[in-house]
Amino acid sequence: MDPILDRPIKLTIHSCPGQLPVVRAALQRVCELVGFGDEAAGAIVLSVDEALTNIIKHAYQGAIDRTIEITLSAIGAERRTEALQVELRDFGRYVPREQIRSRDLDDVRPGGLGVHIIAECMDCVDYAPAEGGGTLLTLIKKLPARQEASK
Amino acid sequence: MDVAGEIDLNCSLDFQQALLRLMDAHPSRIVINLAGVSYMDSSGVASLVKLLSRVRKSGLSLRLAAMNDRVRSVFEITRLDSVFDI
Numbered sequence: 009m010d011p012i013l014d015r016p017i018k019l020t021i022h023s024c025p026g027q028l029p030v031v032r033a034a035l036q037r038v039c040e041l042v043g044f045g046d047e048a049a050g051a052i053v054l055s056v057d058e059a060l061t062n063i064i065k066h067a068y069q070g071a072i073d074r075t076i077e078i079t080l081s082a083i084g085a086e087r088r089t090e091a092l093q094v095e096l097r098d099f100g101r102y103v104p105r106e107q108i109r110s111r112d113l114d115d116v117r118p119g120g121l122g123v124h125i126i127a128e129c130m131d132c133v134d135y136a137p138a139e140g141g142g143t144l145l146t147l148i149k150k151l152p153a154r155q156e157a158s159k
Numbered sequence: 160m161d162v163a164g165e166i167d168l169n170c171s172l173d174f175q176q177a178l179l180r181l182m183d184a185h186p187s188r189i190v191i192n193l194a195g196v197s198y199m200d201s202s203g204v205a206s207l208v209k210l211l212s213r214v215r216k217s218g219l220s221l222r223l224a225a226m227n228d229r230v231r232s233v234f235e236i237t238r239l240d241s242v243f244d245i
Contacts, residue, residue, distance in 0.1 A: 025168040025169035026169050028167050029165055029169070032198065047228075050229045050232060054229075054233065057200050058200055058201060061167070061168045061200065061201070061202060064168065121201040121204065121205070122201050124236070125200075125233070125236055
C-alpha cells in the first residue's frame with residue numbers, strides 16, 4: 009500500500025456546512041498523494057461534498073450539531089493502491105436505497121442533482137444501514153492502471 | 160456580476176440572494192463572471208438555475224463566463240452546459 013493510506017484516515021466533522029471546505033481540502037491532498045490526476049481528484053472531491061451536503065440536508069434535516077464520520081482507505085493488493093474508498097457514516101434517518109433516486113436531468117429545476125453527480129463520478133456507490141442506526145455510504149474510485157516500468 | 164470563492168452549501172443561500180437581487184436593477188442582460196470561482200457544487204448550480212428561471216420569465220438573457228475546468232465539469236455532468244449560455 010502507498011504509505012499515506014497504510015492505515016485508514018478518519019475525519020470526524022459536525023454537520024456544519026462551514027466545515028465542508030476543510031474536508032474538500034484534505035481529500036484533495038489525499039487524492040494527489042495517492043496518485044489521482046486533477047480530473048479524477050476533482051470528481052472525488054465533488055462526490056464526497058455532494059454526499060455530505062445530502063447528509064446535512066436530508067439525514068440531519070439541517071441540524072448543524074450532528075456527527076459525520078469520514079474514513080479514507082486504500083483498496084489494493086501487493087503493496088499497490090488500486091482504488092480509494094471513502095466511507096461516510098451518519099447517525100440520522102436511514103433512507104432505503106430504492107428511495108434514493110436522481111431526478112430526470114431534462115427536468116431543469118433547482119436541486120436534486122447530488123445523487124446523479126455521485127453516480128457519474130464514482131466507480132462504485134453503496135448505501136447500507138449502519139450498525140446502531142444511520143447510514144453508511146461507501147464510495148470507490150479506481151486509480152487508472154499504471155504503466156508497468158519498462159525493463 | 161463577478162463571483163469569487165467556493166460556492167457550496169455554506170454560502171449558496173447568500174449566493175442565490177445576490178443573484179436574484181440582480182433582477183431588481185431591471186437589466187437587459189446578465190453576465191455572471193465566474194473567473195474567481197475555484198469550486199462549485201450542485202447547490203451553487205441550483206442557485207444559477209433559479210436565476211435562469213427568473214431570467215427566462217422576464218425575457219432577458221443570462222450568460223455564465225470564465226468558469227474553470229472543475230466548475231465546467233459540474234455543468235457537463237448534470238447536462239446543464241446545454242441549458243445555460245456558457
